[in-house]
Amino acid sequence: MSTATLEPSSLPLPLEEPKETYLNASRGVMSWLLTKDHKRIALLYLITVTVMFFIGGVAITIVRLNLMTPRGGLVEPDTYNKLFTAHGVIMVFFFLVPVVPTVLGNFCLPLMIGAKDLAFPRINLASWYLFVLGAAWTLFAVLAGGVDTGWTFYTPYSSKSSHYNVIPTMIGVVISGFSSIFTGLNFIVTTHKLRAPGLYWWRLPLFVWTIYATSFIFLLAVPVLAMALILVILERWLHIGVFDPAYGGDPLLFQHLFWFYSHPAVYIMILPGMGIISEVIPCFARKPLFGYTAVALSSFGIATLSFIVWAHHMFVAGISIYAAMIFSILSYMVAVPSAIKVFNWTATLYKGCISFEAPMLFSLGFVALFTAGGLTGLFLASLGMDMHVHDTYFVIAHFHFIMVGGMVMGYMAGLHYWWPKISGRMYSDWWSKMAALIIFVGFFLTFLPQFLLGYAGMPRRYHRYPEEYHVWNVMSSAGASILAVGYALPLFYFLYSLKYGPRAEPNPWHATGLEWQTSSPPPKDNFAETPVVVRGPYEYEAEKAQNEP
């Protein structure tokens, strides 16, 4: 890391650092810990979620190593159960759900609408503290004793059978939920009240649309999760009998409440990713996004329908046959807006002028993996097929295609796209392209075998398994090792770029968004003077016409 590969002299035009940026506006640890600047808070979140991501990653690495042999002799069964629970809890509640809204949303939303900051800067800082408190609490619960319920916390196992730290883990998750509610509230008010002059609703960039839709899900769904978890806590502690049939409760009630949050949560994860893709593809194809209105409306279609599909997680849980039918149809309906987005992204490439820097590679990877994940979701939405593959590795593979293949690829695309704006530096072009390629290949190798495993019948959450599933498990673990390398790479070249990367221009990708019309990194108040918007978000052809009279 100490030897610089980029000679300053080899750069075409060494740019000078902007005089005043949000990074050097004030100094000292306290200036960061008490900052009200949305950009600094975004960086605080970036560090927090990155730490959580790698802790969750270590947990699953041990799980995959354990599954290298059918006997699964590497760790004790209880340890194994705690590891996959730690992986699920950390990755879902402390990485996938918060990552794009709190890091990229926090950083970009005010910039993209031409505002100085979010509507409530203090609430923004408070939400970070709540998040850290929740994360620390959960980490402590997971490391000191652990919890073995799976991230789904199904009752009555969680409410009476498990012997581990169920209550502390849930308290941590509930605390971090309040952080999400604060963030959602902040984003909604900001989008309504702080748009620059001329930035009408139909001129909003799609990333703003999706963050806005996601914020509504935060506000409406997270309270239900908090309520469900608090009921489990009370049940464990005081035996109030909401979920325990011995006291007249119903264990299925928990599944209804839990999925009422957790299915919309899937869309909390994927919607902002879709927003990022809708920014990156037009920029690198030099084309306006095809079907802007359809893509914007489909985000709201997804957000609305996501609330009424929850029981598709329960087709074989003992719900009535009529409920199963209704939820199956609704699950197919929620797939339609997703399909619309995929077709529009593809159509945007048509007659474009496409270049393939890292953000674009990650975005194309997103479209491919998300499409594969979405199509396999159609298998699971079908009652007859779900009857067989429910709770097998088929489900694991499906939701990792969406949440890791889709969502993490989208996050990577966004991070690479806005990194020059965030840091004021360019990262290594070659290494970032390699990372995109390695993650894409590693992902397929990890999760394709799991579809086969699942159809062959291997149930999830097994620390040992019959011999015939051995080969696919070995292949999956081998793929995961490639994936791990892919995820570690950006850590190195991003950190390297901070010190040795060439300085970034204000608009290195020649993009049209407002966030590119200020210096890189932006000044503390974002814009020297409030920008005035005169056209839609993706006017790449108009820009060309202006530049080449």
Next chain:
Amino acid sequence: MFADNIIWFPQEASTTARDVDIFLYFLISVCGSVGLLVAFLLIYFSIRYRRRPGHLPLPSVRTNVPLELFWTLTPVGIFMVFFVWGATIYFGAYRAPDDATVIYGQGKQWMWKFQHPEGQREINELHVPIGRPIKVLLTSEDVIHSFFVPDFRVHMDVLPDRYTSTWFQPTVAGTYHLFCSQYCGTNHAGMVGTVYVLKPADYQEWLNSHSEGSLALEGRKVFLKYRCISCHSADEHARAPVLENLYGSRVRLNNAESVIADEGYIRESILYPGAKIVAGWQNLMPSFKGQVSEEEIIELIAFIKALGRGQTPPRVESYPPPVTTPPINPTKEKP
């Protein structure tokens, strides 16, 4: 070499398995075609419209309403086909044929217990004949489990304090994995049983060599042991309704509703007698919750199912009613 043991596909060992697999091929062909089309377009556009010297983006349409409608409505149509086909299979797997043999299954951390109608009991093993529909009536003693036999494409969660059921008709003799697929704690991965599908003659031989007296007969003993007979006698004017020919009939309740007397209803009436009271009767019965085991409930149900007209055992007065039974209410209405 471990690769000899590779599994590509589970066996098709039940009538449902065939249906699910054909549906799978259909889904793979349709979804695979769409996936390949998207992949092809991504790659083709990426190459055809790559940035190169002298190439500028061509002016193009920004949106096209007929095209948007086409790729909105076409998926809706295709999805409806998926839905109807999948729901048809699910319907078929949901309701067992009337002549199905009923086997009672219990899940507990971390084992499976089964009881056959002829009284045979097994642990982590399940013997069934080829070619007969088998209905498995399931309940759990602790947390939620799930009954999953991949080679039959059959899957049903097993809930505490409730009956759920699934059914299958084996088509190929052999041994098959029975998995618990709903996470249930430390040894979840060890809650694995084996289903032995036998030819009818072998099955009969197995039954004979393991006969222990039928479930209904065991249930009769339980019925007498708990002195149910003190009230539920053949006498219509006794303290409680007659149970002859009860199973499967429609029972009118005192709140003007009615229920079909199935396994779940009988179980509930034993454990929570006040939950559903038969029209014209009062709730005199004490709860047997905590006294009667899951096995005994299953035996009682089997007994009541088999109880035809005139088959109630004679009341033996030397068995007094349970001490918790309230005195007979003289104002009781006669139905």
